[in-house]
Amino acid sequence: MRARLTLLVGATATLILLAFSIPMAILLRNSAAQEAIAAAELEGQNLTPIVSSGDLARTETTVQTFNAQNAYPVTVFWPDGTVIGEPAPRSDAVELAALGRSLTASTASGREILYGIGLQDGTAVVRVHVSDEQLTEGVARSWLLLGVIAVALLAFGLTVASLFAGRLLVPLNNLAAVSHRLAEGDLVARADAAGPAELRNVGTALNTLADRIKDLLEAERERVADLSHRLRTPLTVLRLEAEAMRDPAERATLEQAVAEVERSVNLAIEHARNPAEAGACDASAVVAERVEFWSALAEDTARECRVRLAPGPLMVHLSAADLAAAMDSLLANVFAHTPDGTAFEVRLTPRYDGGAIVDVADEGPGLPNLAVFDRGRSEGGSTGLGLDIARRAAAASGGQLVFGQGPGGRGALIRLELG
Structure with a gap:
């Protein structure tokens, strides 16, 4: 953007200088x-x-003196045809001046310059x-001086424009840096209210948005933690x-x-209170x-249950807990959406560009609506959170969640690609 601003100022200054210099050059000439x-x-x-x-x-003597001392040669055409001074042809303009007129003519x-x-x-x-x-x-020298002045003014304008653009881009770069930090999860990042009024307004709005996001996330974490705590009582009863x-x-x-x-x-x-960065784990151990x-x-x-797991270690960019949660969601999906007695298979293979691929295939009725499943929801009356967990895990590792049909066109296949 700095280069564009400088280029814009340079183009404008060039047009102004041309509009000034061209008439000035003609005027000098x-x-x-x-x-x-x-x-x-x-x-x-x-x-x-x-x-x-x-x-x-006397006229001849004076003309010789003029021609010796002055830069412009003088010729006098006497009425009897005598030519005094610098030899010159008797042009039509001379004939016209011989009628008693004074004029200027091009040669x-x-x-x-003629005087009758x-x-x-006679005349x-x-x-x-x-x-x-x-x-x-002297015109060439004047033009050169004019060109030097124009180039100097253009260079000065470009320098000022570059400095001004640099000062203008400082708050813009600050806003961009804060935006990137917020996108990476640094919710304490805030922009400085600096620069022109418009940029200060943008910075204030960005800070307000960051505060709002932080409040919403904290409230969401508290709700998740509260819900999890409430589950402890029925769990205690179940244990007893x-x-x-x-x-x-x-x-x-x-x-x-x-x-x-x-x-x-x-x-x-634990995740609600302390959201952790993506880790790494051995996919073969966790899946097994x-x-x-x-x-x-x-x-x-x-x-x-047919199992085909590639020998480990098979490292992926995902924590063991997140991968375990994703596997639980995929396997639970098989049990929830296929009748008892339906066979299923779990395959783990290396990914060609690093990571691993986990396939969970069953011989059930298949996926009735792939578009619905692609959005992470099911048609079985569930909340669809299970597939969302698997989708988020795949995305966090740099992979994706893919839906399709099982081997031979029977059943369903859900592929978890992990980076």
Whole structure:
């Protein structure tokens, strides 16, 4: 933007300087020509009284003196045809001046100033010649000086424009930096109210927006933490109920489920209070652990669980807790939307550009509306938060969540691509 502002000022200044310099250059050229013609006219007027006396000898001596001392050559055409001074052709303009007129005429090499002077035996003509070089004498130097002044003014204008643009861009760069910090999650970033009034207004609005975002996030975290705390009471009741069961196998199964729910609740509270940056984990270890947990429920519902996991370590840019939550959401989706006895498969493979790909495929009825699932929602009456969890996990790692059909065109396939 600084370069654009400088270029704009430079273009404007150039147009102004051209509008000033071109007429000035023409004026200088015309002024030089007028000065030369005025000097030549003065020379001819000074010679007129001598020629008017009709004294040929005196006139010849005076003309020789003029030609020796002055820059403009003088020629006198005497009525009897005698030519005194600088040789010159008797042009049509000379013939016209011989009628008793005074005039200025152009020639092939410049201009001639002519005076017709009446004598007793006719009319003498005084001719003063000004060459083209004399008409433009000093013009080149004046033009050069004018060009230097114009370039200096343009350079000064560009320098001032660059400095002004730099000072103007300081608050703009500050606003951009604060915006980037806010986008990266730094909610304490604030812009300085500096610069022109418009930029100060933008800075104030950005700070107000940041305060509002911070308040909303804090309120949301408090609500999540409060909800998670409220779940502790029914979890405690469930744990007591599990301890009171007489069948050891059923008690162990229920205690494991309660422990898993309690772990998820504690994790939700921790994330609500202290949102953490994206970490890294071994996808093979986390996926294997979550598949093992859900295998017990698969046995209870007569589901065949096929597992194909690439050997680890297979590192991804996602914390183990977030990956576990994403896997739980995908596997829970299979149990929630397919009938008991439906087989499913979990595959883990390396990603070609780093990371991993997790495929959860089932042999159920499939996805009735891919557009709905692409928005992270289901048609089964659920809130759709499970798929949103998986989608956010994929995006946080630099990957994506993809929906499709299972092998052979049967069932559903949900692919979790992790970077």
